[in-house]
Amino acid sequence: MEILELDHLSRHFEIQPGFIDRVIRRHPMSYIKAVESLNVSIGNNEILGIAGESGCGKSTTCTMVSGLLEPTSGDIRYKGKSIIGLKGEELRQYRRSVQMIFQDPYESLNPRFRAADIVAEGPRALDLWDADEIDHRVIEILNAVGLPAHKYTERFPHELSGGERQRVGIASALVMEPEMIIADEPLSMLDVSIRAGILDLIKELQEERQFSSIYVSHDLSILGNVADRVLIMYLGQAMEIGPAKDVILNPRHPYTRALVGAVPIPDPRSRRAIPNIRGDISKPIDPPPGCRFAPRCPHADSSCQANFVELSTEDPNAHQAACHKLDIIADG
């Protein structure tokens, strides 16, 4: 069975009107449609990569899956059971099972705690084991992430390098014995020279400890290396999904084709123009109902403007592109 299913998952954010609009013009409320009717499932021990340009809804999806943000509509099922509205012990268990690794190892660690206390914080808060057992597990996990306990337990975050901090972040997630890890751009704030080491560590731990993951990255070459399947998003909509190598080597959607053709740039947070495609990426503010890539797509016609193709989760391993024009593109 799939461990996680996102079923027509959407999240819209209200845009608060300015004072003048509110008082005089009385404009109707506007919405940023950050995630729109996303259908995707994740299997046991599977790594799903999510890629797409800045603002396409990757972090919003991750935050909803982690239980920290309510969807506007749709469902998130974990082991077949909806997590929407979970409370008390069930919510506690879910938050333990699904752990986040954050993008910014500088912001995500409490500066007043030593490394060992940072890692012990989760187990202590949830009262998972007695004090000796927690100490034992903290030492074990610090060793496992490449921070020998005798050298690192007493260090404060400011006494650690960026890579070492990210290792502490990974240890804090893994000490909870999660069944799923959500890693939202865990490498993008790190120096290029240490990214490969952290990526190898994540892969190694995943194989050793057997958890499912969502791994977000702008960098398709990283996802080709780490993910089993890849989901490509554009302005809140799913554009393509499939086995990582198929999507990257044989992209079907015009957007994925452009993304795969784009040269990687060193700063993943900057907005870049995708070659071969007109126009620029915008925000999904009150977007029309169709495919959000249509205004920039060389193949789009009125059917694309009118409605978008939803992906299906029926065959989780299928390679699917959410496009009306696949026949034309394949012929041309």
Ligand SMILES: Nc1ncnc2c1ncn2[C@@H]1O[C@H](COP(=O)(O)OP(=O)(O)OP(=O)(O)O)[C@@H](O)[C@H]1O
């Ligand atoms: N709390 C919020 N309030 C209003 N708008 C939001 C909020 N969070 C996200 N958004 C908007 O939703 C859209 C998706 O944002 P999100 O952070 O999910 O993108 P992302 O794919 O993670 O981008 P990046 O690659 O830059 O991290 C963006 O247009 C963003 O401005």
Ligand SMILES: [Mg+2]
């Ligand atoms: Mg993000």
